[in-house]
Structures are given as structure tokens and as C-alpha cells.
Amino acid sequence: MEVFGQVLEVLIGGLLSGVLYSLVALGFVLIFKASGVFNFAQGAMVLLAGLALVRSLDFLAARGAPVWAAVILGLVFAGVIMAVTAWLVERFVLGPLVNQDGLTLFMSTIGATFVLEGASQMIFGSDVYPLRLFPTDAWFLFESVFPGGILVNKLDVWGGLIAGVLVAGLAIFFQSTKTGRALRAVADDHAAAQSVGIPISWIWFVVWLVAGLVALVAATVWGTKLGVQFSITFLALKALPVLIIGGFTSVPGAIVGGLIVGAGEKLAEVYLGPHMGGGIEYWFAYVLALAVLLVRPQGLFGERLIERI
Amino acid sequence: MKADVEPRPGAASLKEAGEVLLSVEGVSLSFGGVRALRDVSFDIRKGEIRAIIGPNGAGKTSMLNVINGFYHPQQGVITFKGKRRHDMRPYLAASQGIARTFQNVALFKGMSTLDNIMTGRTLKMRRGILAQAIYWGVSQREEIRHREAVEHIIDFLEIKHIRKTPVGKLPYGLQKRVELGRALATEPDLLLLDEPMAGMNLEEKQDMSRFILTVNDTFSTTIALIEHDMGVVMDLSDRVVVLDYGQKIADGRPDEVQKDQKVIDAYLGIPH
Numbered sequence: 001m002e003v004f005g006q007v008l009e010v011l012i013g014g015l016l017s018g019v020l021y022s023l024v025a026l027g028f029v030l031i032f033k034a035s036g037v038f039n040f041a042q043g044a045m046v047l048l049a050g051l052a053l054v055r056s057l058d059f060l061a062a063r064g065a066p067v068w069a070a071v072i073l074g075l076v077f078a079g080v081i082m083a084v085t086a087w088l089v090e091r092f093v094l095g096p097l098v099n100q101d102g103l104t105l106f107m108s109t110i111g112a113t114f115v116l117e118g119a120s121q122m123i124f125g126s127d128v129y130p131l132r133l134f135p136t137d138a139w140f141l142f143e144s145v146f147p148g149g150i151l152v153n154k155l156d157v158w159g160g161l162i163a164g165v166l167v168a169g170l171a172i173f174f175q176s177t178k179t180g181r182a183l184r185a186v187a188d189d190h191a192a193a194q195s196v197g198i199p200i201s202w203i204w205f206v207v208w209l210v211a212g213l214v215a216l217v218a219a220t221v222w223g224t225k226l227g228v229q230f231s232i233t234f235l236a237l238k239a240l241p242v243l244i245i246g247g248f249t250s251v252p253g254a255i256v257g258g259l260i261v262g263a264g265e266k267l268a269e270v271y272l273g274p275h276m277g278g279g280i281e282y283w284f285a286y287v288l289a290l291a292v293l294l295v296r297p298q299g300l301f302g303e304r305l306i307e308r309i
Numbered sequence: 310m311k312a313d314v315e316p317r318p319g320a321a322s323l324k325e326a327g328e329v330l331l332s333v334e335g336v337s338l339s340f341g342g343v344r345a346l347r348d349v350s351f352d353i354r355k356g357e358i359r360a361i362i363g364p365n366g367a368g369k370t371s372m373l374n375v376i377n378g379f380y381h382p383q384q385g386v387i388t389f390k391g392k393r394r395h396d397m398r399p400y401l402a403a404s405q406g407i408a409r410t411f412q413n414v415a416l417f418k419g420m421s422t423l424d425n426i427m428t429g430r431t432l433k434m435r436r437g438i439l440a441q442a443i444y445w446g447v448s449q450r451e452e453i454r455h456r457e458a459v460e461h462i463i464d465f466l467e468i469k470h471i472r473k474t475p476v477g478k479l480p481y482g483l484q485k486r487v488e489l490g491r492a493l494a495t496e497p498d499l500l501l502l503d504e505p506m507a508g509m510n511l512e513e514k515q516d517m518s519r520f521i522l523t524v525n526d527t528f529s530t531t532i533a534l535i536e537h538d539m540g541v542v543m544d545l546s547d548r549v550v551v552l553d554y555g556q557k558i559a560d561g562r563p564d565e566v567q568k569d570q571k572v573i574d575a576y577l578g579i580p581h
Binding site: 172173176177178179180181182184185187188189191192193194195196197198199 | 377379399400403404408409411415416417418419420424427428429430431432434441442444448449451452491492494495
């Protein structure tokens with residue numbers, strides 16, 4: 001019974017932290033589905049959103065603003081910063097590249113990454129800033145069944161809830177509104193989209209705005225977990241295996257991929273770690289992704305590409 | 310769609326004297342050393358079907374791209390609905406009522422037939438991004454209203470059975486029909502069709518001809534089409550303009566153009 005309790009605890013902890021990976025992966029999938037661009041800058045956008053939020057919170061708190069007002073104003077400020085970023089990216093990076101190949105657009109987002117990372121730290125500072133938006137203590141469940149109970153992090157549960165609401169909302173937006181349809185249209189064919197009067201620059205702005213807001217949500221959760229700091233950009237690297245496993249074009253794929261990676265690396269760390277010298281958590285996801293690439297290159301939920309020759 | 314518009318009596322006579330909807334004057338377009346269009350001038354009258362023909366590489370598609378703003382000519386003037394412009398922009402063209410289809414079907418392949426045609430309603434839908442983000446309420450009602458218009462088009466083009474099918478999976482002939490549907494959904498005043506019948510079998514061609522004629526008659530939509538099938542061109546069009554090596558070599562009624570020696574030479578080659 002004790003062993004079972006431990007497995008359950010590791011599994012739940014892993015699944016919930018996996019949801020947090022999904023949150024970052026979601027930003028990638030959205031942009032990729034909507035514009036055909038693999039946005040390398042998503043990690044940098046999480047950093048920027050987090051810094052904007054935490055620094056404005058500190059600023060307001062220092063001037064004695066009540067907590068609820070500071071949080072609302074801070075979120076609005078960070079949202080505005082992400083909107084400005086979206087506009088700048090569209091205007092100066094993507095705008096001149098209409099009708100270009102997807103790979104060209106991808107390269108341009110790598111450039112944008114460095115600019116965003118540099119600029120956000122230049123403006124908001126480069127220390128580690130603690131963020132306290134969500135409770136970070138834990139629940140102990142089923143104490144009567146298992147000795148010591150099962151530890152569940154409250155923050156992880158919050159993350160899971162937020163991710164769920166976000167996915168549901170975005171699914172409706174993308175499936176059944178004019179702008180959602182226009183987004184998918186632009187991803188498929190620039191010229192055809194222009195011919196029916198879809199304004200491409202506006203659509204790209206919306207895509208980056210949505211990705212920026214998803215980054216902001218991810219930053220609230222991850223910032224609470226790790227503190228807002230430069231290493232938060234490495235989350236983008238953790239999102240890669242999640243995307244490969246789930247499939248680049250699938251929102252459910254990002255969720256399931258995150259769960260698999262989260263649970264997999266925690267279980268591997270606890271049960272394989274002692275036999276292999278530990279540290280498995282850091283590379284397990286990539287090995288898993290490699291295996292998926294060999295067997296099912298499009299990922300578990302990805303669309304299979306059939307090329308006509 | 311303007312479904313309530315009755316077919317106009319005496320449409321043919323009206324076309325004869327019809328006012329000019331679009332005219333291009335002295336349009337020249339070159340890509341580096343390649344001169345795609347040289348000093349081309351012609352007009353399209355309200356309500357007519359205007360064919361643009363010519364051998365491969367004559368500049369027909371370039372001409373359409375100039376009209377809907379994908380290409381910007383180095384010289385020339387484009388007058389649409391009485392407004393003279395040096396060049397068009399795609400968004401401007403679409404919002405002024407120019408719709409088009411493409412030579413190599415340009416549909417949104419991952420989307421269903423219904424969604425593809427719905428994109429044609431983009432400019433007609435007025436609700437802002439915030440209302441759309443909330444979705445319930447005004448935005449949903451607007452969706453439903455435009456959905457109705459799109460269903461009419463789907464009925465008209467007889468593609469009901471493929472409403473929910475991703476268009477990438479459809480055979481070529483049906484894709485062309487969906488593309489026409491998307492253009493019609495914008496309720497255009499001028500419809501540009503780039504080889505609407507390329508790669509179709511006889512039956513599909515007949516269907517497409519029927520749709521084109523009905524659109525022209527019932528909705529009084531002006532149509533400019535590029536087509537290689539001479540039988541189709543002669544049957545459908547009111548007037549024909551012929552391009553060869555980027556220059557206009559003939560312009561007139563189909564039967565006149567057919568007899569024109571320059572046109573025959575361009576198509577069959579001149580003995581040296």
C-alpha cells in the first residue's frame with residue numbers, strides 16, 4: 001500500500017507539472033497552427049511577460065497600492081506590453097516577409113528571440129524576482145488510506161485549471177469566429193487570404209497578441225514556481241519534446257504531450273534514477289521525443305503530411 | 310448573395326452600351342528584364358463576361374494580378390468604379406468588390422468547404438475582436454446570419470454533400486467549385502476567374518459554364534475570365550481581349566477575334 005501511495009504521488013505530481021509544460025507548448029501550437037510559423041521566441045515572450053508583470057507589481061506595492069488593484073493593474077500593464085511587442089514584431093519582422101517560406105519566418109523569430117531577451121532585461125532588470133500570485137503550499141490527500149497521505153501542490157492544480165480554461169476558450173475562438181477562421185486561412189495561403197480581403201498584418205498582430213497573452217498566463221504560473229528570471233526562457237526548450245510527442249499542429253497533443261513528459265520524467269527520476277546515477281529528469285523528455293520521432297514523426301496527434309509527387 | 314435581384318430584361322443590349330466598370334490604360338509590368346505586360350489597355354463593361362485569352366506566357370495571369378493588386382505595374386492607370394489609381398492593393402481590391410479564383414486552386418486546404426466559403430464573408434462581418442473573443446451574443450448571431458448566405462451559395466453550387474469535408478481531400482473539379490463559392494461569398498462586383506475549367510472533364514466544364522452564366526445573369530456580376538478552351542470562350546464571353554508576349558493583339562466580339570489573322574498567327578505560329 002505504501003509503494004502504491006508513493007507511485008500515485010509521483011504520478012500526480014508529474015502529471016500536474018506536465019500541465020505546466022503544456023501551457024508553454026500551447027503558445028507554440030497556437031502560432032504554428034494559426035500562421036504556419038514555428039515561433040522560437042515563445043520562451044523569450046514568457047520572460048518578457050513575467051518581468052513586466054512582476055516589476056509593475058513591485059512598483060505598485062512599493063507605493064502602497066492594495067494587492068487586488070496591483071494585480072489587476074499589473075496584468076493589464078503586462079498585457080499592454082505584449083500587445084506592443086506583437087505590433088512591433090508584425091511591423092518590423094514579419095510584415096516585410098509576407099508570401100515568404102515558413103523556414104524564412106522561423107529564422108526571423110530566432111532573431112526576434114535575442115532582441116526580446118536583451119530588451120526585456122535591459123528595461124526591467126535581470127535579477128531573480130519572486131512572484132506570489134498563487135498559493136505555493138501543498139495539500140495532503142487520502143491521509144487515511146496512505147501513510148502520510150499524497151502530497152499535491154496547490155500551484156500545480158491552479159496551473160491545470162488555468163490551462164483547461166485557456167484551451168477551451170481558445171478552441172471556441174479559433175473554430176467559430178471570423179478572426180479564428182482568418183487565422184487558419186492565412187496559415188494555409190497568403191495570396192488566397194488576401195484575395196478575400198483578409199488583412200494579413202492585422203491577423204499576424206492578433207496571432208502574436210494571443211501568443212503573448214498565453215505567455216503571460218504561463219509566466220504567472222511559472223514565475224510563482226521558479227521566480228521570474230532569465231532561465232525561464234529555457235522552458236521553450238522543454239516545450240520542444242512536448243510538441244514532438246504531441247504533434248505540432250494539435251492543441252490536445254500539446255496537453256497530452258505535456259502530461260506524458262511530466263509524468264514520464266518524474267517516474268523515471270524516482271524509479272530509474274537510483275540505478276542510473278540520477279539526473280534523468282533533465283534528458284528523459286528528449287530521449288522520449290527521439291523515440292517518438294523514429295516511430296511516429298508527426299507526433300501522437302499531429303496531422304499526417306501526405307505529399308503528392 | 311443578392312438573391313432577390315431578378316434577371317434583367319434585355320441584359321444583352323444593356324451590355325452593348327453598358328458603362329465601363331474597370332479600365333486599364335497603358336499598363337506595363339516587368340520583372341527585371343522580363344517584360345510581362347507592355348502598354349496594355351482595355352476595359353470591362355458592367356454586366357459583361359470578358360474573356361482574356363492568349364498563348365502560354367502571354368501575360369494573362371499577370372494582368373489579373375495587376376487588377377487585384379498582387380502586382381504593381383511600373384506604368385499605367387487602373388480605373389475601377391470611376392476611381393483612377395496607379396495600382397491596386399489586394400485589400401483595397403477586395404474591399405472595393407473585386408474577387409478572384411486562382412489558376413492552381415488556392416484554397417485553405419486544412420479547412421472544410423463551409424469554412425473556406427465563410428472566409429469570403431470576412432469583409433462583410435463587422436463585429437470587433439472583443440465581441441469575437443467573448444463570442445456569445447452579437448458575434449454568434451452575426452456568424453449565424455452569414456452562415457445562411459453561405460448555405461445559399463453551397464446550394465447553388467451543388468456542393469451540399471461536401472460541406473464538412475476538408476477541401477484538401479476533394480477532387481480537383483470540386484475544389485475549383487469551392488474556390489468559386491469563396492469568391493461569390495464576397496458578393497463581388499467584378500469576378501476574376503483564372504482558368505476556371507483547367508483540368509476538368511467535359512461534364513465538369515459544362516457544370517462550371519452553367520454556374521458562370523447563372524452568376525452573370527442572376528446576380529449581374531461582371532466577370533473577367535482567362536480560359537484556354539476556345540469552345541468555352543466562344544460560348545460564354547461577350548467580348549474577348551487577346552494577349553501575346555505581353556501585348557494586346559486583338560479585342561472584340563468572339564466571332565471577330567476568331568477570324569483575326571494576328572490571333573491565328575499567335576496561336577498557330579507563323580511559317581518562317
